[in-house]
Amino acid sequence: MPHVVFDKSNRDLTTPSSCDGVDFNFIAKSYNFTQKKRKSEYKIAVKKDEKEFFLTLKPKDEKYLLKADKITRVTPVDIVKDAINSYAKHVEANIVFTNTQSFNQKIKPDQKYLKNIDFFVNDFKTDKEIQIEIGFGSGRHLLHQAKNNPNVQFIGLEIHTPSIEQLLKQVNIQNIENILVVNYDARLFMEFIQSNKVGKIFVHFPVPWDKKPHRRIYSNAFVNEALRVLKIGGTLELRTDSRKYFDFCTNLLTNLPKGKISIDINRDLAISSKYEDRWKKQGKAIYDVLLYAEQEDKDIDLNYDFTFNEKIEFDEIIKTISTKAVVDEDFFIHIEDIFTIEEMPNSGLIQVTFGSFDRPVNKYILVESRDAKYFQDSPLPTSANIKAHNKLKEMLTK
Ligand SMILES: C[S@@+](CC[C@H](N)C(=O)[O-])C[C@H]1O[C@@H](n2cnc3c(N)ncnc32)[C@H](O)[C@@H]1O
Incomplete structure (x- = not known):
């Protein structure tokens, strides 16, 4: 998490104001709402590159900690680092610690291919078949698929920001134009894709969560959404080294009222992912479970008005x-x-x-x-x- 610690500043932040392309719009102060004893905390509303988010400012051991706000996270993380650095410059802070100095990257991630979830809710349209990879990690499999299937629109889902930035760099280096990346929890994402549009959903080596099964990607709700977005003959493909995850998924899928499944062990694919290489070296078995969609589903309505029409006292x-x-x-x-x-x-x-x-x-x-x-x-x-x-x-x- 990018942050700086400073012991004093020569100026107070005034709002609205700007510094180095970062707008500081307002400061909001914690209202001690829960009545718990705690020190003041501030949310500083900033805008950089058309992205609005908060920075959190907290007193800490006679110093101040300025960090990214967890709820209003934006990518790439360099935007947050720039906002923190320009705050520190703006108030002439005496910095005692920082992890916000970006290394000069030779290749900047290509933002054309990084989308936020609103894009998928409001603007995403394609005539191409869609294929989705969930938790693409190092991105080896996704890049291979995209290069070999130029007529397919790929969507890569990841929640790990460094993996996203690494993939975007490769997209740029390899001139790949058919991948869109989104930093979003895969268990929710499917709700925003129109029905019967997707040819394949890849879930390769998901975290098995043996002790917290409720955190697994696969659940009844997820599989039903996957079947809805898949076109007839489309597949949801699990590849895992975890016997427990394999058993859990086959059990879940065989109890579904619709769809057909096939199971395989140690199947060779044209490309081996980083995790797959690791498990193969350790001599582990690799399990595949494919779920085939067999029927058309109804379309969904994504329009809902979340405004607050009345005045709030x-x-x-x-x-x-x-x-x-x-x-x-x-x-x-x-x-x-x-x-x-x-x-x-x-x-x-x-x-x-x-x-x-x-x-x-x-x-x-x-x-x-x-x-x-x-x-x-x-x-x-x-x-x-x-x-x-x-x-x-x-x-x-x-
Ligand atoms: C064990 S790694 C496997 C990566 C890659 N598929 C491979 O085979 O090398 C699992 C990946 O899934 C991502 N992940 C975990 N939960 C996720 C979720 N709910 N939505 C999207 N990605 C998720 C993790 O960040 C991680 O990169």
Whole structure:
């Protein structure tokens, strides 16, 4: 996590202001909402390269820690490093530690191919067949597939930022034009792809999570979504060295009401991934489980309006709103924290976790002079998020 520690600064940050291409829009201060004793914390709203996010500023052992805010993460991480560095320069901070100095990369990752999830919700269209690789890691398999299938549009899903940056570099070096990359949890991603569009979904050597099976990629919900997006004859392909994961998945797939499966062991592929090489060297068996889609599915509607139409009396609401979670049958809402924007009445941030129990979202609601919106962007239109949003509206306008 990029951060700097400084012991003093010669200037206070004023907002709005700019430094080295970074805009500093406002500062929000923790409102001691939970009544727990703790030091003040600030969220600094910044904008760089059209991306808006927060930096967190915390006093720490008579010093200050300035770091990336976890909820409003952006990629590539260099944008966050630049914002931290320009804050430090802007306030003339006396830095005692930093890990934000970027090394000069000869090849910059090609952002044309890195998309955020909103792109898939709002703008993604292709006439080509889609193939998806989940957790592409070093990217060897994805790059090989993309080069050998120029007529297929590949989507690579990863949650590990260095792997994404490494893949984007290779995309650039090898002039590959048919890969789009997204930093997103694969268990949620499928909800945003139209039905019957995908030829193959590769899940190669997923983390087995033997002790925490609920964190596995494969679940009933995931497999059903995979079947919906797959066209007839399309496949969901698991390749794993973990016997437990293999057993878990075959059990899950054989109990499905639709789809057909095939199983293989030690099948040779044209390309061997980094993990595969490692397991083969150790003499481990490699299992393949393929699920074939056999029927057409209905299309989905991705349009949902997440606006807050009514004015929010922020200064009143924050005094009365409950710190306890609201729990419903298929969603929950938990207000985590509140930040106020000094000198701006009825303005501030509400930090909230909500949605489904196994895949909750963390969001800020930004209220500016009674007008509220989600910061940086609206939640994704899942059924649990829609229900939680409606409940939140009710709670904030009471
Ligand atoms: C064991 S590695 C395998 C990488 C690659 N497929 C290979 O065979 O070398 C698993 C990868 O899945 C990624 N991953 C884990 N959970 C994920 C999720 N929920 N969504 C997307 N990627 C995930 C990890 O970051 C990691 O890079």
